[in-house]
Amino acid sequence: MNMKKKILTAAFICTVILTTRSEVSPYITRVLEYKPAPGQFVNTTTTAYKTGYSAEQVRAYAETLLTQRPKSGLLSLGSFGGYIVVGFDHTIANVQGEYDFKVYGNAFYSAQQVKQKNRPGGSCEPGIVMVSRDLNNNGIADDEWYELAGSEYADVNTIHNYTITYHRPDIAGADIPWSDNQGAKGFVHRNIYHQQTSYYPLWTAGDILTFSGTRLASSSVNEGTEEVPYWVLYSYPWGYADNHPNADEKSNFKIEWAVDQQGNPVDLPGIDFIKIYTGQLQESGWLGETSTEICDVEDLHPDVVLSLTEESTNIYAVNPIGEFLQLTTDESCEIILYNSLGTVVLRERISSGSHSLPTMSLTKGVYTLQVIKDGQSIKTMKLIK
Ligand SMILES: [Ca+2]
Ligand SMILES: [Ca+2]
Ligand SMILES: [Ca+2]
Known part of the structure; x- marks a missing residue:
């Protein structure tokens, strides 16, 4: 087993890490x-x-x-x-x-x-x-x-x-x-x-x-x-x-x-x-x-929040959200951003790589980012703006 595989396999037991800047x-x-x-x-x-x-x-x-x-x-x-x-x-x-x-x-x-x-x-x-x-x-x-x-x-x-x-x-x-x-x-x-x-x-x-x-x-x-x-x-x-x-x-x-x-x-x-x-x-x-x-x-x-999923998708979000929601993922996935009332305010399919999604219209507050892969929710992250 090569080293990369070993690291990612071992990452299965890591919990998702949620942090905010403060x-x-x-x-x-x-x-x-x-x-x-x-x-x-x-x-x-x-x-x-x-x-x-x-x-x-x-x-x-x-x-x-x-x-x-x-x-x-x-x-x-x-x-x-x-x-x-x-x-x-x-x-x-x-x-x-x-x-x-x-x-x-x-x-x-x-x-x-x-x-x-x-x-x-x-x-x-x-x-x-x-x-x-x-x-x-x-x-x-x-x-x-x-x-x-x-x-x-x-x-x-x-x-x-x-x-x-x-x-x-x-x-x-x-x-x-x-x-x-x-x-x-x-x-x-x-x-x-x-x-x-x-x-x-x-x-x-x-x-x-x-x-x-x-x-x-x-x-x-x-x-x-x-x-x-x-x-x-x-x-x-x-x-x-x-x-x-x-x-x-x-x-x-x-x-x-x-x-x-x-x-x-x-x-x-x-x-x-x-x-x-x-x-x-x-x-x-x-x-x-x-x-x-x-x-x-x-x-x-x-401010860069690292979280690992059981599917080994590495996705990073810059927290707090500014004028743009900045995301980096190593696999394509769908992201849904909810406001504190549970209303969908942003929904995008993103490919592997870095993305800046416009969020200037969003009010200040707490948001939940859900990541979906193959129709399944693989993680959520709490973000603030
Ligand atoms: Ca240890
Ligand atoms: Ca010295
Ligand atoms: Ca580096």
């Missing part, structure tokens, strides 16, 4: 998991830690930092592999051809001229982004994950299935030893700027932490001298978190970039969970280890 938040509403790898911000509030916190208290505090308004929190993911899993109060629809969400980090370009032309650099700390659909509809991220294949996915210097294990040091304040599945060993080194008790997460059980994923090649260069270093962390073109400034289009993501473990493209109608992990194992002199930072994730089209 009910959804475009931003993160949940932090399901937060497991930073060792690093210079570990065991500080930048990794959601306060003295004596348990793993669950760290997760809860991470959720508070990322969901409180006004926005103020920022989380570091530590060295390679450290990750966060976030969720939303609705499914983020995959609008074909468009960016679907933005990941906010703290990347910036250097104010000084960097030496590598056509490659912005400064503090670019790329994180790998993965997506998942809550196919079993239990609210937990226990479903299959798909990597968004960024610009370096097929690069020869990218290491897929990379695994690293960090070891709790014998002395809390020592450098953090690691070993990987490529036969290498090394340390996450302490620096003079961050002098907390340990760079190893104190709230974790056991004496090792293992992370796996796609490792991007190092991209930091000392553009100064040995005496007066000037470290530039160069960006990759696209498809990574904390890799370009938040205002830049290149911090946006398309669900269409999803691939399975074999690298085959996967057709996802929408996603419920996003996982982000630090994608480099890199140290840059006094700057220390590279760590992806995360402030938030934003659904770039929260």
Whole structure:
């Protein structure tokens, strides 16, 4: 069975999702998991830690930092592999051809001229982004994950299935030893700027932490001298978190970039969970280890309502209705729009594709959209104008 078939078959158990604009938040509403790898911000509030916190208290505090308004929190993911899993109060629809969400980090370009032309650099700390659909509809991220294949996915210097294990040091304040599945060993080194008790997460059980994923090649260069270093962390073109400034289009993501473990493209109608992990194992002199930072994730089209039917017809409606009712369907069907009194105000047969049906004559209020296929009502959606 090919992947597309599998996804659509699994969609049978999904309930139809009905939302209106006033009910959804475009931003993160949940932090399901937060497991930073060792690093210079570990065991500080930048990794959601306060003295004596348990793993669950760290997760809860991470959720508070990322969901409180006004926005103020920022989380570091530590060295390679450290990750966060976030969720939303609705499914983020995959609008074909468009960016679907933005990941906010703290990347910036250097104010000084960097030496590598056509490659912005400064503090670019790329994180790998993965997506998942809550196919079993239990609210937990226990479903299959798909990597968004960024610009370096097929690069020869990218290491897929990379695994690293960090070891709790014998002395809390020592450098953090690691070993990987490529036969290498090394340390996450302490620096003079961050002098907390340990760079190893104190709230974790056991004496090792293992992370796996796609490792991007190092991209930091000392553009100064040995005496007066000037470290530039160069960006990759696209498809990574904390890799370009938040205002830049290149911090946006398309669900269409999803691939399975074999690298085959996967057709996802929408996603419920996003996982982000630090994608480099890199140290840059006094700057220390590279760590992806995360402030938030934003659904770039929260008004698009995704719903799946048992017939596997994907139909999207933009809610609320404006001057036009905008619909996208992957199969031809008939739609009937009722007003709150149950009177038919619009009836059309539509073919697969996108449609704008004039609705300027409709008064403000609540409407019900019924979708009919082969003479059967296959779904209803509540819309507002
Ligand atoms: Ca898209
Ligand atoms: Ca699930
Ligand atoms: Ca950063």
